Amino acid sequence: MKANTTFLQNVKQSTTAKPSSELELLWQRIEKHTKRNANFDTKKQGLFTQFKEQVEPHEQYQAQMIAQQVIHLSQFIPRKSLTVEQRSELVDWINADLDYLSNHPFTGDIDIAAISHTFRSQLDKHNQAAVNEIPxxxxxxxxxxxxxxxxxxxxxxxxxxxxxxxxxxxxxxxxxxxxxxNTEHEPNSADEAFNTGDAYSDDDEDWDDFFDQYEHFDRDEIKQQKTNSKLEKLFKSSQLNKMYKRLASKLHPDKEPDPAKKAEKHQLMQQLGEARKAKDGFTLLQLYITHFDDDVDFDEETKANLVPLLQNKIAELNALHRRQKQGNDEHTLVWRKFNGRSKAQIKENFANHIAALNNECDEIAERLGYCTTVKLLKEELNDRILDKRHMPASFQAALESMFNF
Missing domain, CATH: 1.10.10 (Arc Repressor Mutant, subunit A)
Structure with missing residues (x-):
């Protein structure tokens, strides 16, 4: 072993130390990004726990009220005194409620299938009656x-x-x-077959877009092939093979008499084997740093091949962070909607949302209480129809988006 400070010695030092090489700089970025992702997950989990305790009960109560509204409104669908426009508005209203219940992640144990069946049976009842009256x-x-x-x-x-x-x-x-x-109405020529809105266009701009996408894919593929080639060279190096063999010897579970440590080493050995199979040099380096105090002074070729490996790890960590913020899982949905710059802001976000949920529940309860006749329902439907007529399409879309979780 050389007396001078080597790469593995440097990465074991504090990450606040100024890096002396590109490899050390990349490693410090990896450590920084790893901590960032872990901290983000911790904060997101904490916020989700708060949401489950403080907000979810209100979400579930709102879902129960919407379910009651669907059942209540469905009974009016077969009523003959409704106009075509009123019945259409009523069906749209119920469908919107069902879509909300189906797509909302915090509705609790509501039996959405049973509620939908109630709606469909009433709609089928009306349709059957209408068909029977066709002259x-x-x-x-x-x-x-x-x-x-x-x-x-x-x-x-x-x-x-x-x-x-x-x-x-x-x-x-x-x-x-x-x-x-019967093929009488099938297209009789190639021109007719492609005479649809989905057909390819020979517009120059469309073809340019296609070739741009193809060329972008081709460049990415070539870049990945070059990276893979460098990783192949890295894993053929005698130094990494030596590190792998030392780790395999130290972590082999057959040499461990203690049952608990034997099970731990079995998992580590599996991790090491998978790293070798996947050419995951980063995991190999991590394991080596963790289990050995000595060091390896890499030659220049190995150092050069380590660079793309560490760069790939940084790209993976950044991609993971984007998924942490952009995913559609429950934790991420809650984070995007309620996260704030401070605890006070988060508390306010929760309070505002709870107030909106309670207001909607109060409106539904009031509607269920007074809207008990066809006459009163028709007044409600007429108001909704008029509101739609006077609402700009863009504003309506923005409003719907605002109330989507």
């Missing part, structure tokens, strides 16, 4: 339209009504009557 003249017109598209198709009035309720049944009748392979 014969309209059924004949519908039959003629289908026969024009599918010559030879014969359907009874009841079958036409069933298709009105479930259009998929048309394909079943076509198959039963041997008309399922």
């Amino acid at each position: 014969a003249s309209e059924l004949n017109m519908f039959r003629a339209m289908l026969q024009q598209d599918f010559p030879g198709l014969e359907l009874t009035d009841e079958q036409l009504k069933e298709i009105t309720l479930d259009p998929k049944l048309l394909y079943q009748h076509l198959d039963e009557q041997g008309l399922g392979d």
Whole structure:
């Protein structure tokens, strides 16, 4: 071993020390990013624990009130006195509530499937009644339209009504009557086949975008291949092989008589084996630094090959941090919505959200209390229809986004 200070000796020193080489600088960045990610997870977990204790009960109560509202409103769907526009507004209202319950992560033990079934059964009841009232003249017109598209198709009035309720049944009748392979209305030329909104365009800009994406992928692939090549060289170096063999000898569980330490070494040995298989030199270095006090003075070629390995680790840590902030898991959703610069700000964010939830629950409770007749419901629906008519589309979209968790 050389007497001069080497890379592994330096990385064991305090991270506040000024780095004397690129490798030491990269290692310090790795340690810094690792601590940053760990601290972020700790803070996020702490905030989530606060949310579970203080806010989630209000979220679950709001979900229960919305569920009651869906059940209450669903019973009005079959009422004949509703206009087409009013019934459409009512169905949209209920669907919006169901979507909210289905996508919200903190609804508790509400049986959303059962609530949806209640809504669907009432909607089916209305649809069945509406279909039963279709006059014969309209059924004949519908039959003629289908026969024009599918010559030879014969359907009874009841079958036409069933298709009105479930259009998929048309394909079943076509198959039963041997008309399922009807190709009369398929495109007759390549031009017709591509005459859709989803077809590729030969617009120059579109092709430029395509080739830009391809070239970007190609550059990334070439860069990764070069990195892999350097890592291959790194793992073929005698120094890393020597480090691996020393670790394998020290960590081998068969040489450990103590059962607890034997189990620990078994896990470490698995980690070491996986690192070698995956060419994870960073893990190998970490294990070596942890379990040996001596050092290895890397030659220049090994040092050069260590650089991309450490750079890759930094990129992985940064990608993990982005996922920590941008994920759609419960912890990250809570973090994005309620995190603040101080404890006081977080407390205020919680309080404001709880107040909004309570206000909505009060409104629903009031609505369930007075909106007990079709006449009163129609007034509510008319108000909602008028509000939509006078609300700019952009503002409506912003409002919906604001109330999404």
